[in-house]
Amino acid sequence: MSYTTIIEELRDDAVIRDNAAIASRLAEETAPDVVEVLNTCDIGQTAQLLELMPVERAVEVLDQPAFDHAAELLSILPGHTAARLLAGMSADRAADALREIDPGVRAELLTGLDGETRAALERLLAYPEGCVGAMMTTEFVSVPSNWTVAEVLRHVRAVENTRETVYAVFVVDPLRQTLVHAVPLRRVISADPRASILSAVPKRRLIKTSALAPREEAVRLIAKYDLLAVPVVDSRNHLIGIVTVDDVIDTMVKRDTEQVHRMGGMEALDEHYMDIGFLRMIRKRAGWLSVLFLSEMLTASAMQSFEGELEKAIVLTLFIPLIMSSGGNSGSQASSLLIRALALHEVRLGDWWKVALRELPAGLTLGSILGVIGMVRIVTWQMLGFYDYGPHWQLVALTIGATLVGIVTFGSMTGSMLPFVLKRLGFDPATASAPFVATLVDVTGLVIYFSIALVILHGTLL
Amino acid sequence: MSYTTIIEELRDDAVIRDNAAIASRLAEETAPDVVEVLNTCDIGQTAQLLELMPVERAVEVLDQPAFDHAAELLSILPGHTAARLLAGMSADRAADALREIDPGVRAELLTGLDGETRAALERLLAYPEGCVGAMMTTEFVSVPSNWTVAEVLRHVRAVENTRETVYAVFVVDPLRQTLVHAVPLRRVISADPRASILSAVPKRRLIKTSALAPREEAVRLIAKYDLLAVPVVDSRNHLIGIVTVDDVIDTMVKRDTEQVHRMGGMEALDEHYMDIGFLRMIRKRAGWLSVLFLSEMLTASAMQSFEGELEKAIVLTLFIPLIMSSGGNSGSQASSLLIRALALHEVRLGDWWKVALRELPAGLTLGSILGVIGMVRIVTWQMLGFYDYGPHWQLVALTIGATLVGIVTFGSMTGSMLPFVLKRLGFDPATASAPFVATLVDVTGLVIYFSIALVILHGTLL
Structure with missing residues (x-):
């Protein structure tokens, strides 16, 4: 029920x-x-x-x-x-x-x-916390390599109810106690009972991990090799634990929650939304919100430095939200693509330049699409008399179009490179959240906007 | 290697x-x-x-x-x-x-x-596609309930190499062919060989799913009950397949990628970032980017309607990017929290009002924090002579402070309610991406800003 x-x-x-x-x-x-x-x-x-x-x-x-x-x-x-x-x-x-x-x-x-x-x-x-050793269990089945299949089966039956899993049997060297191989139970039960357990060892190489590896490594190995348990060894190859597939699923769920929370521009909650105390939740959210707010204050400074232009050409202010959001949106697309590609090992740290070479034309193309839509809108409104953008409306339209190309390209580049920078610095690439990218792009976006305006509108509006 | x-x-x-x-x-x-x-x-x-x-x-x-x-x-x-x-x-x-x-x-x-x-x-x-039937396999081990443990073990050994998993043995009624129970192999091998297989059936109730259930259901059951395989039955309780834990892991990875891409404000890529064709990638990104751009055009219309106020009080334009981004950021935090809470069944659709009752005070608190920071900044810059916000700078500071409270509250409410609305309408709540929420909040944010300004600055600047 x-x-x-x-x-x-x-x-x-x-x-x-x-x-x-x-x-x-x-x-x-x-x-x-x-x-x-x-x-x-x-x-x-x-x-x-x-x-x-x-x-x-x-x-x-x-x-x-x-x-x-x-x-x-x-x-x-x-x-x-x-x-x-x-x-x-x-x-x-x-x-x-x-x-x-x-x-x-x-x-x-x-x-x-x-x-x-x-x-x-x-x-x-x-x-x-965060390493394989902290998620492993010590309740595994290990047998010396000189046992027969029948001996192994008898042992499995005897210890069955005190082990987290018995579906992987780990074979160790009887003298040096080092890990020799892992045998799936299905191979044990279908092997000849009188033969050595080594006869049931699969041909593929043994997949194992170290207790000090990051927990991600256990997740990756179990997901990639479809294992039910991965053995954990110390520096001398002694078997000290196993990580089971259900622990990996729990870790994946937890990690994905953290990732989504970080992408939302906040600290991971680590508790159920309905259970967490109000003040704890505020603390988790207020920190990043304030940091983003303080950084975003640079936009006010940027605007202040362009005050003269603003006064002369009020019409430029009308498009500030539109232009800034486009930069943020393209950045957020690019960062979410690369956060995921890095997490799945589809791209590696050294591939940053290949990504940059993809994002540059992608940004230019997407920016051109938005630029054309933006210019069409201004021309249409002007022609149909919905709004009067002044005597130099053609130049205003051109400014908006050119700015959109510049800002969307800049957003795509920033959004795609930031996850690499964060990973290189040892942070979680998911911290390259939409809010973080948008904040970075906003200030630069204003500078791009007013610089393009100065060039195009010089001698007319400015 | x-x-x-x-x-x-x-x-x-x-x-x-x-x-x-x-x-x-x-x-x-x-x-x-x-x-x-x-x-x-x-x-x-x-x-x-x-x-x-x-x-x-x-x-x-x-x-x-x-x-x-x-x-x-x-x-x-x-x-x-x-x-x-x-x-x-x-x-x-x-x-x-x-x-x-x-x-x-x-x-x-x-x-x-x-x-x-x-x-x-x-x-x-x-x-x-997307239902349990499309991810299940037909290669499972099933035995009639009148077999002994020894007969079952013999059968498992015989079919071992043609079955995806043998670690769950499914017991069916010999006459009606309906699913009776699932027995973990570990219980089979440690049971008395001469006893009926029914003696090895665990006491807990049988967990099963229907072939037409969404694939999410198989993921949820395997994750929650730590199963290695979940049986799939048709409407007459006939066993028609199983979903194994490795399929669930693959589904989780795929689903999380889709979720991250949606949260980034784009269609899920469904291919490796480095492998997808350039034009296909542009198509996946340009659609949402254009939709967001067209919606965001409403900000230009909103600004146009406040043109008179803008001309009278240029100082107000300086804070537009700051204010709009704060609304977007608080909305993105709230939406990412609720996207995840809904995905993990921590909150249900009917809980929307409980969430609203949490987000209202949360938004007011976060808005007050940012409001105070914002006012301190204006007062400091004015006092230290970094910038002159005009003779009515106290009122300007008050306008910014009050607007931030209003806009952060509105952002938190919108961001938290949108995933519910999307889920209710049958869409993926993850579509309530940061860009989508920001766009919704931006237009309203401008209206909130200018309305508060009209009240506070009436008779002075406006």
Whole structure:
């Protein structure tokens, strides 16, 4: 049953405040559906509802990346309950939750765990956020390379319920403990049971990544090679974890949200739109909005320096919004194209000049199209008597046309090059948002406009 | 070895034109790496290289969704070669490629296939693009519910190499052929071999989807429930296909590109930036750019109607770019927030009024912040003698401050409501791009500006 239906049913229900009734109703649902309901409850009710569930069920709920309250819950629950839940959770999710908890409370929670679990979690916590190590799990299946297929299958059956995935079996060197290869379970079950596990190793080369690689790398490898899990090794090629395909999907969704928010000219929200506190949301939006506003103030300065021209030719002011928006729009098209092409590795950093060689004619062409439309509009309005652009209206039309060519070309070039510059400087190219590009183009656009006007209208209007 | 290295090595190589040498070099690489190299070759060389590979290898290459030339290759290869490759390909990829081929050539290719393969492909081709049916594959593992675990395992081993995934086993009613449940392979291998397969069925409810549901639904289910495959049923609950997690990842990547392009104010490119023809790219960009330009022409009309005020108070024109961009930026923030919240089901269509109730105070707060910055700037410049805003500079400052509050509030409201309106009308909310919102806000922004100026400056400047 869908989230909406459960929520609405519970709302209609007179026993909405009766946690026992809610808990028994939720018992029939899948963990992801329970999470959607719990996310709408406050932390107190969530804690009470979780306590009414069997422990395995509570662990299942905490294991869902979509569950919003995991960190908070673990810090307010009694120590032994929290420890029991943490020990049951998958290692990567437990580490994610611990990462959000105050260092003091976190240390206390860790001391409540058995030595092995604590050591595994502490290793995961040591990796900085954003790297593969911080998204991997230590619950994988590895077997020595001198085992037979039958031995491997017996081992898989024995550990099945404590591993995040068993569909990839990792073969390690029995002496040096280094990673030798990965065997998909489908090949294990169809191999001859008496043969060595090495007989089931696929011919293609092993795909692996390092714990310190950026999380993007795990996403790229799983997406490109259609893997269910990618092994993570340390500098000595010891297998230390795996990243599974469901973690990659979660990362992709999160990353795309960040990208869209950045493209909207703001800090990534990192929380649900309806859940984030009002002041936190304002802070995330006001920062960039103010930076853009302060930069855009340069347009006022530019206008001030052209005050003389403005007074002489009021008609020029009429087209300022039109011209500026065209520069911004063409820039925003070009930047969104290149943000995506860079993200998908369709173009590399060194390709900037090839892109520039495409955007220059593209900008000139698009600018000419808009320039012609703009001139047609002025001529039509003048001819049909809708508006009088003065005695030099032909020259005004020419000014607008020429400016549009210049500004759209400039916008396309700026919009396409900015993602490269940002990437080169180590920033996310998605920061080359429409607002950012527009601000850059606006000031220069005004200068282009008035310079062209000075040339064309010199001796007549100016 | 990475794509870059192979490509560079081949470039350095004197035998670059020797296809046999390239083919033998590529033989060591994984299929996704071979695809990256072939994508940079022209269609003729690609065809020659593929013919130099063993058939299974060529099929593997054609099976990669990233391979750009699949459709074109199948139409230019000799009929029997194409038929052999098509028969070897996974059904969903074969259908994808056929979908891009001229109907005439497609019909001819289909007649070259054996009856069963042709029927399966024709069924897949019947589904309209964008629905689950068009992304599913027919190569799944299904077993009758009266089989034992051992029988199921034997069957899985037998069909393993002809199925896209064997990690989900679908149990159907032996009489009515309806879908009963899905069993993860990990549960099958750890179950008692003599027990009924039904003993391995997990307790949670079965997640399934319909062939006519939008592809988004398959993406949502796999992401939410961490599935490796979701079963697809027809109206009578017959299992007709599955969607696998790797198809979902490919769909997510494609969909995010479309979203970013739309947010950039253009039609989705649907091709690699470096590969698309110049004229095709111009067409994708010029359409929206012209529409936005034509709408933005309303700003010229708005300015014309305030010509009298402009002449009396040139000082007002200085702030037009600043004010308009602030409206656009706040609108773009709000629209990007809501585009993403709607895509992630964090808010539903019916929640529009809750969002409006958040954006109204948010807009007022953000507008006040910018308003204060704006007024401080005017007062500072006036006091320090950087610029003289005239005898009524206090009133000018007040006008700018009040306008910013009004325009940022209006921008936030427009930007947040537009995705709802677009979704309600059946369009992609991502079309509520920064350029689109800015254009809407610009015209109204000018009217707000001059109206506030008329009230505050009446009797002094105006």
